[in-house]
Amino acid sequence: MEDRPCALLLKFPGTNCDAETARALEAVGFVTEVLPVSALKPEKLVGVSLVVLSGGFSYGDYVMSGRIASLVTEQKIGETLKDFRDNGGYLLGICNGFQILTQLDLLPAGSLVENASGRFQCQWVKLKNLAPKSPFLSQCPAEFELPIAHAEGRLVTKEAAEAAGYVKSGAAALVYGDDVNGSFERIAGLQDESGRVFGLMPHPERFMKARDHYDPDWEGQGEGDWGSGYWIFKSLYQAIKEGEV
Amino acid sequence: MREIYEISDRFIEAGDANGLLYEPLAGGLTYRRTRRYELDYEGDQASMEAFVKKTLLDEISQELHAGEDAALEGYSFALEYGMKPGALDLEKEAILSYYRGIPSPGFELKDLRIRQRIYLFGGKGDESGRFVRDLCNAAIHQWNVLPGHV
Numbered sequence: 132m133e134d135r136p137c138a139l140l141l142k143f144p145g146t147n148c149d150a151e152t153a154r155a156l157e158a159v160g161f162v163t164e165v166l167p168v169s170a171l172k173p174e175k176l177v178g179v180s181l182v183v184l185s186g187g188f189s190y191g192d193y194v195m196s197g198r199i200a201s202l203v204t205e206q207k208i209g210e211t212l213k214d215f216r217d218n219g220g221y222l223l224g225i226c227n228g229f230q231i232l233t234q235l236d237l238l239p240a241g242s243l244v245e246n247a248s249g250r251f252q253c254q255w256v257k258l259k260n261l262a263p264k265s266p267f268l269s270q271c272p273a274e275f276e277l278p279i280a281h282a283e284g285r286l287v288t289k290e291a292a293e294a295a296g297y298v299k300s301g302a303a304a305l306v307y308g309d310d311v312n313g314s315f316e317r318i319a320g321l322q323d324e325s326g327r328v329f330g331l332m333p334h335p336e337r338f339m340k341a342r343d344h345y346d347p348d349w350e351g352q353g354e355g356d357w358g359s360g361y362w363i364f365k366s367l368y369q370a371i372k373e374g375e376v
Numbered sequence: 377m378r379e380i381y382e383i384s385d386r387f388i389e390a391g392d393a394n395g396l397l398y399e400p401l402a403g404g405l406t407y408r409r410t411r412r413y414e415l416d417y418e419g420d421q422a423s424m425e426a427f428v429k430k431t432l433l434d435e436i437s438q439e440l441h442a443g444e445d446a447a448l449e450g451y452s453f454a455l456e457y458g459m460k461p462g463a464l465d466l467e468k469e470a471i472l473s474y475y476r477g478i479p480s481p482g483f484e485l486k487d488l489r490i491r492q493r494i495y496l497f498g499g500k501g502d503e504s505g506r507f508v509r510d511l512c513n514a515a516i517h518q519w520n521v522l523p524g525h526v
Contacts, residue, residue, distance in 0.1 A: 193467035
């Protein structure tokens with residue numbers, strides 16, 4: 132019998148990071164199924180430990196990024212993702228997946244809007260890990276780098292004080308080292324109160340090996356020649372395995 | 377019945393309008409962008425408004441303006457454009473597809489027209505020709521220019 136935890140990766144029309152995200156999940160030990168949203172039903176989550184929403188431009192980012200995908204998901208499975216979380220399941224949203232999770236109200240209230248630059252930004256960024264006990268970040272160092280690639284990655288809240296509150300409460304698990312896109316409090320990633328839902332704008336799946344780094348002399352992190360992104364997936368795998376015991 | 381809604385962003389500052397053009401203009405024009413939805417419907421107005429707020433509006437980062445009046449003021453001119461009737465409008469199709477999946481919407485959506493509005497601020501008068509040339513495609517778009525509201 133398969134004893135590796137199962138990850139379900141939802142694919143919407145316009146999702147374009149599913150293949151590399153599935154490879155990253157498999158690399159740390161997950162069994163991964165990529166599921167088109169057209170085939171999504173509540174029973175598809177049975178036996179699944181982790182639901183992943185990967186990057187891309189779901190439904191062409193029409194109306195606003197993540198909006199149509201969140202509406203279609205809700206239409207197809209209602210509150211199933213919230214029940215999944217409440218029953219111990221984990222959810223990870225990367226880039227467009229983060230945008231979808233915010234639209235589904237699975238993360239603290241916030242919206243990801245157009246970058247302050249008004250442009251699509253594709254670059255490497257420095258990140259600070261503010262939640263070293265998070266199941267998603269427990270094996271990541273205090274500071275590391277990942278690439279971003281987004282036009283709508285600026286996290287805003289209705290009032291600026293809310294974002295400051297997220298930093299104090301620990302909901303802002305990941306922040307940029309520099310003001311990259313105008314995000315309030317430089318927030319790059321949010322977690323919910325349970326700690327089992329996490330969304331981030333940077334792409335961990337694009338930095339799995341040291342060779343993915345822009346500096347050819349970058350030596351890797353931890354054992355092996357893994358990149359920083361690997362340790363996010365590995366943290367999660369470890370948390371799920373320990374939870375099974 | 378017909379209702380018009382225009383949605384503007386709360387957090388996006390006016391940007392350099394030269395970013396919209398192939399060649400820069402002198403004069404320091406800036407712009408803001410909004411989306412305008414015209415809905416023809418029959419049935420319960422409250423249900424239709426609830427649909428608009430849930431589907432088209434982000435209450436955290438956007439503001440909803442109902443009616444014909446422009447959402448913004450103080451502009452030199454504005455360019456409004458959208459897909460021609462009969463041309464494939466994928467945003468419209470995505471919204472209609474979601475609407476058709478709602479079991480009891482409480483209203484019947486007869487038609488939906490989506491327009492982008494670009495409000496231009498500053499500059500030396502009506503320089504709309506350059507923007508029409510660089511942003512609109514006569515093969516698929518319809519457009520009109522709104523005079524200034526300063």
